[in-house]
Amino acid sequence: MIRHTFATICIFTFGLLNARAAVPNHATITQAEVLKSLETQSPSWTATIRENRPRLYFSDTQWPQVVRELAALPAPRAALRDAFYSSMDKVVAEPPPEYLPPEQMVGKRGDTKTLYSAMEELWQREVGNQIFALAVAARLKPDAPYRAKMRELTLAAIAFETWGRNTSKMGNNADLAAGHIGRGIAVAYDWHRDAFTDAERQQIRDVIAARMPCLLKGLYGDAFWARGFEENHNQVSVAALAFCGIAFYGELPGAPEWLAAARLNFQRVADHASDDGSSVEGVSYWTYGMNYILQYIEATRLITDSADLYQRPFLKNAAAYRLNASTSGLTGNLPWGDAVTRDWSTPHAIIYRLASEYTDSDAAWFADNLPTPRGGADDRALNFLWARTAPASGSGPRALDHRLTVNDLVTTRSGWSSTDYLLSIKAGPTNRNHSHLDAGALALAFGDEWVLVAPGYGKGSGEGAFWQSGGSRWTYFSNATESHATLLVNGKNQRFDRDARATITGFFSSPDWNATTVDLTRAYSDVTSLTREVLHRRGDYILVFDTATATQPVTIEWLAQFRTDPIKPNSSTLLAEGKNGRLLTTLLAPAEQLTLREPTTPKVDVTQGRHFTYAAKQSGEALGFTALFQPVPAAKTTSALTTRVTGNHIEIFGEGWTDHLARSEKTSELRFSLTSDQTTAHISARLAIIRTTSAGIVSFIALDAASINLPGLSRTFGAPKNLTGQRNADGTWTISQ
The missing domain is CATH 1.50.10.100 (Chondroitin AC/alginate lyase)
Known part of the structure; x- marks a missing residue:
């Protein structure tokens, strides 16, 4: 039975505040400014409305054309x-x-x-x-x-x-x-x-x-x-x-x-x-x-x-x-x-x-x-x-990387087909309407299947405390830092004041590479600096470098989040498998095992058996983590990569290729350990990776580079540059910068 109640007035009672997110620092629209605006607009509105019925979307004279379209x-x-x-x-x-x-x-x-x-x-x-x-x-x-x-x-x-x-x-x-x-x-x-x-x-x-x-x-x-x-x-x-x-x-x-x-x-x-x-x-x-x-x-x-x-x-x-x-x-x-x-x-x-x-x-x-x-x-x-009025379809997307310059978010992918993978890197503010304390978090999907995950909407959303962004919202696991693939400092959530945020400070895209740097310092308490740098070699691997400093010892946990509980093919690697692909995760430095971590927030509002956190921790005043992700689509039989780590040098061994990485805190002459039958490389940069095959040096990436000297290529730059190079069959180089 429908109960008929016609003119219902606004009823105002005071009780539980329906607080959603931290209140934006914007001025409220006032009746005075609305009425002032109305004085200016009403003459033209009145005249136009008098001439049109209907008034919304289309007039009577427009409808026949709409029907034809x-x-x-x-x-x-x-x-x-x-x-x-x-x-x-x-x-x-x-x-x-x-x-x-x-x-x-x-x-x-x-x-x-x-x-x-x-x-x-x-x-x-x-x-x-x-x-x-x-x-x-x-x-x-x-x-x-x-x-x-x-x-x-x-x-x-x-x-x-x-x-x-x-x-x-x-x-x-x-x-x-x-x-x-x-x-x-x-x-x-x-x-x-x-x-x-x-x-x-x-x-x-x-x-x-x-x-x-x-x-x-x-x-x-x-x-x-x-x-x-x-x-x-x-x-x-x-x-x-x-x-x-x-x-x-x-x-x-x-x-x-x-x-x-x-x-x-x-x-x-x-x-x-x-x-x-x-x-x-x-x-x-x-x-x-x-x-x-x-x-x-x-x-x-x-x-x-x-x-x-x-x-x-x-x-x-x-x-x-x-x-x-x-x-x-x-x-x-x-x-x-x-x-x-x-x-x-x-x-x-x-x-x-x-x-x-x-x-x-x-x-x-x-x-x-x-x-x-x-x-x-x-x-x-x-x-x-x-x-009805949209143009004919174009050819589809071409760019594989995208950066949001305001809300600080990056997507980088292997391609656009359903068999490709996507990596997203989250920065931006931590406390806005519907946001989580997820600065610096990573997520990876094969097609539409997320393997390295974020929790999304928590099951606590039907409770008033879930929306109290000044405090109790962050006691729910889905909203807390520990449920995201980022870093946890001293076991505490990221900051949730209005100024708390992460900022993308570096973004470089080329056909084979994406390099993204995120400054996480303003998202955390207890640290003086915290940076995450992500290098994506398209189709092969993703390297993640995290660096933190503090004025007194802190404990930092490196977190990875999975939809299904990964297996351990060896003592140092996790293998998360989905229908569309598999992801191998290895913590290269420190050489610690990633172990299952139970939630510590009071309210665990994710489905049991659908979210697994793995972590490794270390303590000190100057800390760093280096991790390697290897995404392998289901259709591929690619073998697991192997690595050798020596200080700031990493060698990654793939099928028929070896990548040689060297890095420094600032631009300087980087040295590479190449075999005797390969030409020595000279690169002055903050970070560089050289790929070698049986044919010698075939490609490179250099970040904040001052000079490059490789077989068939010699360049010096007045200001640091990010660039990649691919060696052609005739010995020349194709450069992207």
Whole structure:
């Protein structure tokens, strides 16, 4: 039975604070500045709105062209259209949802495991999604039963007692559930006014008039997301203000203020977004938030200047970020923070929209080659709606390495096919919304199968303490430093103040190599310096050098994390095997065994038997670790590498080749131990690796090099350079720098 409650006011009670992440240091949007902005904008808005119905996304004069474009969708995009109608037919056949208060929803869904999580009423998001999607379907096929179902769900939604509850000053109807339902109702009302009787339209207006002010008060400072312009809660919630502001403009007195507030908010979103296109919240929440940023722009661009946001760098770089955050083969994504390694909602719609806006054929290739879409009903609608204007596919990605210059994250891979591997190196801030204390962590996947892992979303997320980023959040194993493949100093978590972070200080990419250096000092207490340097010889191995100094003795643990418990083929090596490949891990220095380590944080919130930590430790004031990873895809029968370590010299023996490494604290003359039948090499650099075969010296990498003298190659540099060289058959060299 549906309980009918029409005009529900904002209810504010004080209890457990719904604190999420450390509050950003941004200014709250005030009503005074919104009203001042409204004075400037309202004349043009009023005139434009008077001339357009519908007002959201497309006008009546634009719809015929939209219909023609959708009818002409080529493969594989036409399949998105067919999948959409199939999903809508299933929605039509379902009974309308019954409203149950949070107390009765506990345990009924994955997002209502506890009363704390049930209070958010996140199950209502899909109701709003379906209303939106049915409005699209009814616009395209007015004779189908979609319009009647849209009306039924809209009337059901306005009868819900609340659209999300909260016991802090934020109050009810002020977060994600309200964002989804408000958006859906706005589109249904704007596009299909005559689907509702006069009395029903009044009921809709009454509920919208009562509940949108709850979101507005949240934006003015009552919600935890008010200043979180980089966060999905802000972007989703405020988008509903924009949708309703336009749909009800001229009918509800508050609507112009809602629209003006949303406009200022999304300008702040752009101001505080990362220019590299990424999100501090990680890939999963990037998809959620970016979807609503684009929906705001597209839904309001008939009326406002929202399309100007496309000139901002964060949108211009967004498609490249999401591509490079994909595993090789494109079926998975990076595991950092509160993430899942496969999207809740695949980003087809986002990438198609960006490809259309920037005429980006590479982005179109990415969208066309993504796996089968997943997500809500609204995603299925936007997938094909935004695919209609995307250019033809390009040739696909060419770069194998990618660096985020704002959020400090690197991906380096052997290739882009599902049989290739990806290594990710995590830096950036430690304490942002949905982040973990994972500075310097490594993760490696073969295809979409993560073998060297990060824990992702912990099972404690249904508890209030999980979100208290000032302290108790870090008592959960999934969020703590010890669950990530990084370093643990004196058994303590990394710092979680707002200034705590790791910074990428060196990045070099060439066809055969990637070299990345991360300064971890500001992420830790008790050390004066801490650096991680990663060298990736593409297709062969990964070397990791960690160096720490302190003013008094410290104990540092070197951590590796695996999905399955590795075996030990010998006393010094761990072998982690997956379906798609195997990873050999050897600690070269100190010559210690990696041993199984049990969690020490109070709350272990990962699945038993699905996360294994191995560690080695040493103590002192000047410490270093050197580790070797050898990734071997399942299709290859490559033998395990062998090594010889002598101080700052390492020899790595492969099948038919030997790599000779020498390193120093700063650029200096490096000496190599080469056999008598090979020409002596002279390289002045901080680190260099020479590869020899039976043909002699065949390639090299030199970091911070001052001079190179090899057979057929002699160069001196005025300033230190990073470069690699490959010797050609005629004795000349191909240099990358």
